[in-house]
Amino acid sequence: xxxxxxxxxxxxxxxxxxxxxxxxxxxxxxxxxxxxxxxxxxxxxxxxxxxxxxxxxxxxxxxxxxxxxxxxxxxxxxxxxxxxxxxxxxxxxxxxxxxxxxxxxxxxxxxxxxxxxxxxxxxxxxxxxxxxxxxxxxxxxxxxxxxxxxxxxxxxxxxxxxxxxxxxxxxxxxxxxxxxxxxxxxxxxxxxxxxxxxxxxxxxxxxxxxxxxxxxxxxxxxxxxxxxxxxxxxxxxxxxxxxxxxxxxxxxxxxxxxxxxxxxxxxxxxxxxxxxxx
Numbered sequence: 001x002x003x004x005x006x007x008x009x010x011x012x013x014x015x016x017x018x019x020x021x022x023x024x025x026x027x028x029x030x031x032x033x034x035x036x037x038x039x040x041x042x043x044x045x046x047x048x049x050x051x052x053x054x055x056x057x058x059x060x061x062x063x064x065x066x067x068x069x070x071x072x073x074x075x076x077x078x079x080x081x082x083x084x085x086x087x088x089x090x091x092x093x094x095x096x097x098x099x100x101x102x103x104x105x106x107x108x109x110x111x112x113x114x115x116x117x118x119x120x121x122x123x124x125x126x127x128x129x130x131x132x133x134x135x136x137x138x139x140x141x142x143x144x145x146x147x148x149x150x151x152x153x154x155x156x157x158x159x160x161x162x163x164x165x166x167x168x169x170x171x172x173x174x175x176x177x178x179x180x181x182x183x184x185x186x187x188x189x190x191x192x193x194x195x196x197x198x199x200x201x202x203x204x205x206x207x208x209x210x211x212x213x214x215x216x217x218x219x220x221x222x223x224x225x226x227x228x229x230x231x232x233x234x235x236x237x238x239x240x241x242x243x244x245x246x247x248x249x250x251x252x253x254x255x256x257x258x259x260x261x262x263x264x265x266x267x268x269x270x271x272x273x274x275x276x277x278x
Contacts, residue, residue: 087204087205090166090236091166091196091197091204091236092166092167093166093167093194093196093197093204095167095168096168096169096198097167097168097169097172098171098172098173101169101171103116103128103169103170103171103193103198103199104116104128104199106130106132106171109171109173109176110176110180111130111132111176111179111180112138112141112142113132113133113137113138113141113142113183114130114131114132114133114179115130115131115141115144115145115146115149116128116129116130117129117130117131117146119192119215119216119219121195121211121212121214121215121216122202122208122211124201124202125195125200125201125202125208125212126200126201126202127192127193127194127195127200127201127202127212127215127216128170128192128193128198128199128200129190129191129192129216130170130179130189130190130191130192131149131150131153131188131189131190132179132180132182132183132188132189132190133149133152133157133183133188134155134157134183134185134186134187134188135183135184135185135186136157136186137152137155137157138183150223151223152188153188153220153223153224153227154223154224154225154227155188155227156227157186157187157188157227158186158187158188158227158228158229158230158256159187159188159189159190159220159224159227159228159229159230160182160187160188160189160190160229160230160231160232161190161191161213161216161217161220161229161230161231161232161255162175162178162179162182162189162190162191162232162234162237163191163213163231163232163233163234163237163238163240163241163244164191164193164234164235164236164237165234165235165236165237165262166235166236169193169197169198169199170191170192170193170197170198171198175191179191188224190216190220192212192216194208194209194212194213194240195208195209195212200212206239206243209240210240210243210244210247213240213241213243213244214244214247214248217229217231217244217248217255221253228256228257229255229256230255230256230257230258230259231244231245231255231257231258231259232259232261233258233259233260233261233263234261234262235261235262235264238260238261238262238263238264239263239264241258241260242258242260242263245258
């Protein structure tokens with residue numbers, strides 16, 4: 001009887017041990033959490049990555065700010081030390097807008113009553129000129145040659161010599177629209193690109209631009225007879241216009257009127273108020 005009880009007790013102990021060896025739901029969850037737990041070194045590395053990215057972004061931003069500051073300081077020094085750069089920034093004759101237009105064909109810009117000329121104010125200098133006739137002559141102007149347009153300057157219509165501003169060419173969109181308006185009001189409009197602008201040949205300078213304008217004015221007067229000739233300058237062209245009128249007054253052949261659109265007192269004042277100088 002005692003042996004039987006001992007055997008039963010041993011079987012119960014074995015069964016309890018086996019039950020203890022089998023993991024329950026709670027034990028399974030704990031073991032899963034332990035298996036998913038990252039090592040200490042991996043956790044530290046994961047924290048370092050966002051910090052490293054933020055540090056790299058700040059470094060690039062600081063480098064960009066330093067570069068911009070350096071350019072902001074260096075450009076004025078270069079402009080001050082190099083007169084050629086100053087002239088480029090004032091004239092902006094290298095900016096040809098709109099691009100890819102043939103200045104020999106003003107009709108491509110909607111000016112069907114306009115003739116293209118080339119005049120030579122000085123040796124090795126050639127300037128491109130447009131002559132738009134007044135509205136009363138539009139129909140007659142179609143298909144006519146340069147000689148007809150030159151003779152048309154002698155008709156009983158006033159002439160405007162238009163001196164455009166810096167950048168672009170005589171074919172600029174806003175300039176073309178002005179030619180159309182003035183032509184519709186009954187004016188001949190003669191405009192040109194200074195030497196170094198558009199398809200004109202030569203290097204721009206204050207003296208050269210003034211001489212170009214003087215040459216075109218004399219060319220107009222030789223063909224317009226007693227018809228009034230007005231000089232219209234815009235922006236940079238107002239400086240050329242005032243220089244031209246001063247020359248004309250000195251030789252006692254002043255124009256009938258001088259029109260200044262967006263004029264300036266001097267280059268220093270203009271530079272201070274220009275958006276590029278901010």
